[in-house]
Amino acid sequence: MVTGTLPDMGDAAEAENGTETGTRRFREKREAILAAAAAAINEQSAKGMTFADVARRVGLNTTSVTYYFKRKEDLAAAAFEHTLDYLLSMLEDAHGQPTPDARVQRYLSLNMARLARIERGEERPFAVLSDLRATEEPVRSRLMARWREVFRRTRALWGEGLNKAATDLAGARAHVLLENTFWLPVWLPRYEPDQYPRVETRLFDIFARGIAVPGAQWHPEPVDLPHDDAVPGREAFLLAATRLINELGYRGASVQRIASELNVTKGSFYHHLDAKDELVISCYKRSFDTIADAQRLADTRGGSQWDRLAAMIATLLDVQFSEQGPLLRTTALSGLPAGARQAMVERSNRIARRFAGTMSDGIAEGTVRPVDTLIAAQALMAFLNAAFDMRKWAWSMPRDRALALYGSTLLYGMFDDRMVER
Known part of the structure; x- marks a missing residue:
């Protein structure tokens, strides 16, 4: 593992060349960084992830990671986009089946096969999407649009052009x-x-x-x-915190935001x-x-x-x-x-x-x-x-x-x- 703080100049050249030619080595290292970022996000949340931790996981120094992703937020967004792309790919495969039950069964089977590969060490987990709403604009809007597409494609496993009642039911089924x-x-x-x-x-x-x-x-x-x-007041405090954490994730729901939701001072939290x-x-x-x-x-x-x-x-x-x-x-x-x-x-x-x-x-x-x-x-x-x-x-x-x-x-x-x- 490289422990110094100076950048690896090979990474700099590789990143530059990779932008133009998409060299295999550049892509492989980028994918390794994304996999490491996904692991860090799953363990610590997106806001808790650090360049230093990601670099340690892939055997790079911290500065080298910035040749692939300039900011931590860019790396987290790329990890989330990888998850969303993966989900859409599985859904596209499932849509090749002729009936709703066959499509749902195929989607479940693809997920189970992925988890089996992860268990065998043949594939790494993708980043969970719990912090999606806590990302900053304009990234948040882009990611949420992709998530809505995932939901729409999942709902469409039960068919297209459904009436309102059938659409309501398909939406519930898709979410579950x-x-x-x-x-x-x-x-x-x-x-x-x-x-x-x-x-x-x-x-x-x-x-x-x-x-x-x-x-x-x-x-x-x-x-x-x-x-x-x-x-007195504790139940309301916990309810406000629960709603915000559900909507923004653990890191996104700051103490200040929870206090503001209740129109109290930050000191009231403590x-x-x-x-x-x-x-x-x-x-x-x-x-x-x-x-x-x-x-x-x-x-x-x-x-x-x-x-x-x-x-x-x-x-x-x-x-x-x-x-x-x-x-x-x-x-x-x-x-x-x-x-x-x-x-x-x-x-x-x-x-x-x-x-x-x-x-x-x-x-x-x-x-x-x-x-x-x-x-x-x-x-x-x-x-x-x-x-x-x-x-x-x-x-x-x-x-x-x-x-x-x-x-x-x-x-x-x-x-x-x-x-x-x-």
Whole structure:
């Protein structure tokens, strides 16, 4: 590894020549830098990434990296563009299939194959897109336009020229599909690589046929969640922080922005919390407690396991679609120290296992379709996580319809047309 601060003049010449001729060596080194940047972004967020860290990962000195990317923001943008291009390429491939179910299955298969190559060391992960909204203009507008194209192309897996009802449903399905493929790297490593084809088959079975038994009706009775604001103002503070972190990512939601959202001074932040990490952990705790409360109260009220599961889902989707209080997205995990991040993932896994338990009991009583409950629970966690980004979509229709349409994506499957007819 080069540890000095002077530039490698070979890199300078290579960059100059590469601009004109696209030499293989220039492209390979640029791709290595992008891969290193993606790894740094995934571990520390885009704003936490540094040239020094990226240079260390590829064995260059810091100044040499600037011959490929002049600013850190340029490097982060290029890493995000690489991810978006990759997603669009997979979607283009999937669109070659003749039917919606075949297209979705192909898209899932391409993602699983990519993750298998990563596990074998044949490919490096691409940069997660959690910090996309936190990038600066004019880069942000360009990247968000590309992201909207990814969403449109995903929605089009269910067909082009759909009526409004079908478009609304396809939009919900597209969002759940994308979020599930983004969530795969978190839980897939728990399986041996030779089990990946089995995981793919069982996950697609959930996408295709849902969790509900044939004929199961969607008439959920949401539970009343407790409201706890033992420290006056703390709940409002955590809600404002949750919304901003969801929208801008961990680094984008600065203490100053959170304080401004509440029209309080920056010093008020430190009245409630000692540090930014403590803020995020508190937001996660509030969100996980909300989910756990919904699970516990639905179980306490009783009824069939299907009734309980429907109540849990309807309650939590209503929270996500409300203007007052969303749950914190998993995208904030990248900003936390490793120990705190692992603790949050473990709490998430405990919640997922409770969903799995409800489904297992439902399978035994015949109210839930036989599925792999561990995989279905992870799909359900991604489904709930993604709902925050569908708030404006949900606000465009009656709340009951939004809950039914969005809930149907996993409960009844992604190809059940009955929901369009409602």
